Amino acid sequence: MKVLIVGGGGREHAIAMSVAKSPRVEKIYCAPGNAGIGQIAECVPIGAMEFEKLAAFAREKAIDFTIVGMDDPLVGGLVDVLEAEGLRVFGPRKNAAILEGSKAFSKDLMKKYNIPTAAYETFDNAEDALEYLKGADYPIVLKADGLALGKGVLICRDREEAEEGVRSIMLDKKFGSAGDRMVIEEFMTGREVSVLSFVDGKTIKIMTSAQDHKRAMDGDQGLNTGGMGTFSPSPFYTKQVDEFCRKHIYQATVDAMAAEGRPFKGVIFFGLMLTQKGPRVLEYNARFGDPEAQVVLPRMKNDIIEVMEACVDGRLDQIELEFEDNAAVCVVLASQGYPVSYEKGFLIRGLDRFDGAEGYYCFHAGTKQTDRGIVTNGGRVLGITAKGRDLKEARANAYAATEWVSFDNKYMRHDIGKAIDEA
DSSP states (O other): OEEEEEEOSHHHHHHHHHHHTOTTOOEEEEEEOOTTGGGTSEEOOOOTTOHHHHHHHHHHTTOSEEEEOOHHHHHHTHHHHHHHTTOOEESOOHHHHHHHHOHHHHHHHHHHTTOOBOOEEEESSHHHHHHHHTTOOSSEEEEESSOOTTOOEEEESSHHHHHHHHIIIIISOTTGGGGSSEEEEEOOOSEEEEEEEEEESSOEEEEEEEEEOOEEEGGGEEEEOSOSEEEESOTTSOHHHHHHHIIIIIHHHHHHHHHTTOOOEEEEEEEEEEETTEEEEEEEESSOOTTHHHHHGGGBOSOHHHHHHHHHHTOGGGOOOOBOSSEEEEEEEEETTTTTOOOOOOBOBOGGGGTTOTTEEEEESSEEEETTEEEEOSSEEEEEEEEESSHHHHHHHHHHHHTTOBOTTEEOOSOTTGGGGGO
16 A cells, blocks of 8 residues: 655654554655655655645555644644545544644643643633733643644743743744633643553554653753653553543543544544642643654554554454553754754764664654755754663663764753653
8 A cells, every 4th residue: 555644753754664564555655754754755845734735646646545643734634635535544633633733622621521630721812811820829831722843831930930921922922823822720740641542533542651851951951842852661650540541531532522523533642740639631632742652653563554544444442552561762862952043954974873773763853865965954853762671771772872873963861761760
């Protein structure tokens, strides 16, 4: 079969690598892709938001199955456009992708269906939000309602900081139209855990757990990023936590979306906070996480195409997900200055070290193929992932592998997975 993957980051590279393992797949296209994806798929110069061009390409090439990796095209309705052409697509339709597309929608859904989350209020204008802050408890969390590349969340220590945050989101439009509405919610403390799942509209199958590191610098300092590294499984995701979430969160979310006339097919990413009062939902994403996909998918034993087709066809109940009994750690190699400003175009050396290195992966995020070779082309450049018998071994392997690669302005955190030592 011919498969088209929409996106061009580390997540899509991880998806492409999994798709390439399927004996049923003869050809992979990726739009727009990147230099790493180009080694296992044919990259086509079509942007993820160019819906009509993507539909025309899929028709022209007789694509059998399309996988939409990114949040923007999902929330924008690419699945609906492709389905209208009679194409088979993996991912939620627009009316279901709102689960990620609007934080106000997802918070209201959780309140209506008693899914545990932080207390919150939603605001459509800055004046009301600023008034609310006068009587609020601190610290407090501000969230731009729409998509903001994983950066639209501000944790404010006091009222002054919160007022500045409201102005930057709603008045200065730091995150563009994502800040037209805003959610202000209580600050929760505890361990964060990411849990990915496959969903077919009614059935949900949980993948292995993971844990992301959002802050730019060691010790969880600095600005929020799209993710500086991750590990899987999370030692904090215990059997008791799993039982609670299956009973009160996972199936409840799928049932709630169905009850709202928005059946969800695709991947639901549950961002959880393990509080003293029990697990709470921090956020939903309507697709694989990035870099969570880079540690979860290499550990999955199933043929990803079979699982995704079961989601599309509503027969996920017939699939048993299987994961290797090991661990994986991903360390992101970024450009110095990310997520604010950084230079591009530096030659990357050492990529060939990963050829044939079993248990080691180099997922490309911001790279580009040029006449000089592969160069940096983004803030997050590479996701260096390694497996191990346990998390400590996987962490040691991943950090050793980061030394295989070099480029000017290379930057990374040195404490990815350090929480493992405290488990």
